[in-house]
Amino acid sequence: MSESQIIRTEYSDVMKKSYIDYAMSVIIARALPDVRDGLKPVQRRTLYDMHELGIRYDRPYRKCARIVGDTMGKYHPHGDSSIYEALVVMAQDFKKGMVLVDGHGNFGSIEGDGAAAMRYTEARLAKLTQEVYLADLDKNVVDFGPNFDETEKEPLVLxxxxxxxxxxxxxxxxVGMATSIPTHNLGEVVDAVKAYMMDNEITTKGLMKYIKGPDFPTGGIVVNKDDLAHIYENGQGKIKLRGKVEVEELKGGKKQLVISEIPYTMIGSGIGKFLNDVYHLVETxxxxxxTDISNQSSKEGIRIVLELKKGADVxxxxxxxYKKTRLEDTFGVNMLAVANGRPETLSLKQIIEHHVDFQFELSTRKYRTLLAKEQEKKEVQExxxxxxxxxxxxxxxLRGSKNVKDAKACLIRGETENIQFKSKISKKMAAMLRFTERQATAILEMRLxxxxxxxxxxxxxxxxxxLKNIARYEDLLNNYDSMAELIMSELDEIKKNYGRKRRTKVENAEEAVFEEKKIEEQEVVFLMDRFGYARTVDPSVYERNKEAADQENKYIVHCLNTGKICMFTDTGKMHQVKVLDLPYGRFRDKGTPIDNVSNYDSTEEQIVYICDGEQLRYAKLLFATRQGMIKKVEGSEFLVSKRTIVATKxxxxxALIGVWLVTEGQQAVxxxxxxxxxxxxxxxxxxxxKGAVGVRGIRLQKKDELEEVYLFTEGTETKVKVGEREVTLNRxxxxxRDGVGTKSR
Structure with a gap:
């Protein structure tokens, strides 16, 4: 047994190399699609596995659990959930321009419902996938490589x-990069490919005569048409999307808005978020x-209805x-794909170039294989x-031969020594035979x-x-125009069989501008309980329930509904909340967690003071910390637009123990x-x-800390309770300042 060696190397070099290897593995073998087939490895492996299992479009469905298990065991050892998720997405017609898998069972919904467990759902290949994505795999059109354990072969590209x-x-x-490519209309893409094949010098603008823009399965409207040329030229940019809104007339002169198509980015939880945003517009x-909002969406399509009051400004x-909800949203485009083994941001023309090159490679390999077979057939037939x-x-x-070997030798090379003939003429003729090896085998296997x-x-x-086939194949392989014509005719056939009308409208629309209704300013009372649930109520509601309100709530602040609530925390931060962001209503309403409407995090910081933002305009604040540091700050320094700022260093x-409003002539204890x-x-x-630390207010004894600050006016008797005792502050x-103080007895 050889002795183990210790290799000394720089730790940072090892980390760098390991991380680069990991990053490239994620980029090439997991997250990014190949420009040739537009598939990620997990999608490619799943489709190929279904093909190998024989789960064709014209055969019965098979359990998804079987497909996932087989794919994981043979080709993709990365966990069943990632494989099933990829399978589900390929079956969802609201996510894919053309579905690649025909799903049977619950495969989720456009509103964000997840698919049923893989043991319940079934699937098979879609007809398009079988005929357009997996055809000719038996004709040596693509390279195959070993799977992860080298027990199977898998195609490197479909x-x-x-x-x-x-x-x-x-x-x-x-790792360090992401891809986001919108879906397009099959018919338009086919026309653009044909246009490129007829004129390789065509520009992006020229291609856009055929590809008008993205065509999302959810429809909607692209409203920045003029930006598309730049996006397709550079492979990056932002597409502005809007939902389709229709106005329906009701009885009595009323109207309702019906949203029949949504932006692609609203798929899933976005619909619920949109409904909540509309509720919030009404609440605030x-x-x-x-007057009412209802989601009447069904299998037939999206239908979100907003009922309007009479005379509404539609x-x-x-x-x-469009402005306040995700009914207008942006789709970030980054056309990043693996091209020639490396990640590359591609323009529209480059994607089509790569595709056409790939088609010529596929067709060349296919017809070389077919030509070789036809030439073998010709040899045998002759x-x-x-x-x-x-x-x-x-x-x-044959009758004169003792074995097959002698008969074959005679047919191929005319060897007659070991064969008995009836006449010398026959022997002489036999000696002239010169069949090929393949021909001799076919003759010996020929049936009577x-x-x-x-x-x-x-x-x-x-x-x-x-002979006709050979001439045809040789013409295709030796003549570019013949091959191009064949590829274009195949594309026409695909378009005829699978093309459909465009669903997304592309136009230039004006920026959405609306007159924001001025909110009527009124006084409200801010209530927050000890669990952090906050709300606002009318002052009259508070007065009627004052006793219960004071008992149940930790913080009570009188403020205006147009103002802000300022919260100072022990970490020295100040968080602001718009009063309008808080629910306004009945006294017994629960309210909303203050964490949800601000940057305040109740798990990491504690509130030490809450006040009305407007109250700070002309006030002075006294800050005190656990280590005895104190200072005064002008309240106007906290009149800022940011939601969170550092209130003190x-x-x-x-830690900050408290903030107090302080006035001139007061005494501090x-x-x-x-x-x-x-x-x-x-x-x-x-x-x-506000950015200063402050000065020392009291000299602390060892392991002691400042716990409270009291403010009172000279001449008034002020008593505080400390434990079981009562202390009169003015005595x-x-x-x-900066003394040791006296210990109370």
Whole structure:
């Protein structure tokens, strides 16, 4: 046994190499499609496995669990969920321009419902997939390579006859890069490919005479037509999408808006989000034109109905929906694919170029294979025809031979030594025979019925057809125009059988502009309970339920509905919430978690002070930290538009214990956890900027910390309860800031 060696190397080099290997594996072998067939490895392997299992479009469905298990065991050892998810997507007609798998059972819905478990669903190949994606695999048209454990062979690419990368689009996130290609209309893509084949110098603009733009399975409207040329030229950009909105007249002069098509980006949870956004518009009184909203979508298609009040401004409301909801959305285009073994961002023309090159390669390999077979057939046919003309001599050779080897030697090389002939003439004729190896084998295997006159005629007709086929194949292989004409005729046939009308409208639309209804300013009361659920109610509602409200809620703030609530936390941050973002209604409504409408995270920080934002305009705030640091800050410094800012700078392991509104002439009392009190004039606290740490307010004893700050006006008796005892603040000895303080007894 040899001794193990320790290889010394730079750790960063090993990490770098390992990460690059991992990244390239994800990019090439997992996340990005190949430009030739437009498929990711998991999709290619799943379709090929279904083909190998014989789950054709004209055969019974098979359980998806069987397909997934077989694919995972033979070709794709990356977990069953990724394979099943890829299979499901290939069967969803609302995600794919052309479905590749015919699914039977619950394969999910456009509204985001997931597919049933793979043990319940069944699938088979779609007719398009069988005839356009998997045909000719037996004709050596693509290279095969070993699978992960080298027990099977799998195609490195499928012989897809259409630009699937454009027709079905692609989505994938790799390491440091992502692809996002929209779906297109099959008929238009076929026409563009033909146009390129007839004129290789055609420009992107020229191709766009055929490909008008993306054609999403959900329909909708592309509203930035003029930007498409730049997107297709560079392979990157943003497509603006809108849903299709129709106005229906109702009885009594009322109208309703019906959304019959949605942007492709709204598939799944986006529909529920859209409904919630519309509810929010109504709740926050941004619009009062909507009286009811209902989702009447079914298998027949999308139908979301917004009932409007009489006299509603329909055009303004439509524009509001485009601006404030995902009824208008953007689709980010990044046409990234694996080309020649490396990831590359491709233009529309480059994708079509790669496709046409691939088609010529497929057809060349196909017809070379077919030509070789026809030439073999021709050789055999010529041998059989020749044999029929001297059949008596061949029978004499066979009867005079002791074994097949001697008979074959005579037929191929004219060797007659080991064969008994009836006459010298026969022997002389036999010595002149020169059949090929293949012809001799065919003659020896020939059945006697082939000697019937009609069979001989059929053989001669077959030979004529074989010669025609050879001439045809040689013409295709030697003549570019003939091959191009054949490819274009095949594309026409595919378009005729599978093409369909465009579903997405492409146009230039004006920017959606709406007049935002001015919200009527009114006073409200902000309520937040100890669990962080917040809401607003009318002041009269609060007054009627004051006792219960004060008991049940941790924070109560009177404010305007057009204002903001400011929340200061122990981490030194200030979070802002628009009052309009909070639900307004009845006293017993639960409210919404404050985390949902702000950047505040209740798992990482605690609120130490809440106030009305408008209250800060002319106020001064006193900040105090656990380590005894204090400062005053102008409240106007916190009148900002950002949702979150740093309200004060903290030292290491320090935390903000509170924020107080402070006025001139007040007295401040600092109390520590250890029971020390320090009283001094609040005017002694210096004013600082919000980004400052502040100054020391009290000298803390070892392991002690500041726990509370009290403010009171001189001359008023102010008592506070500390534990079981009561302390009168105005009786404490007057001192100066930064003292040790006195311990209460």
């Amino acid at each position: 012989p897809v006859r259409i630009p699937n990368l454009l027709v079905n689009g692609a989505e994938g996130i790799a 009184k941004l619009t009062s034109d909507i 055009e303004n409301l439509e524009n509001m929906l 041998g059989l025809i020749k044999a029929c003309n001297v059949i008596d001599l061949i029978i004499e050779i 019925y082939r000697l019937i006159g009609l069979e001989i005629e059929a053989l001669e007709r077959e030979h004529e057809q074989t 903290l030292q290491d392991e320090d 600092l109390r520590t956890k250890g029971g020390y009190f320090l009283r001094f004039a609040a005017d002694d606290i210096p004013q600082k900027k 404490l000895k007057q001192a100066k």
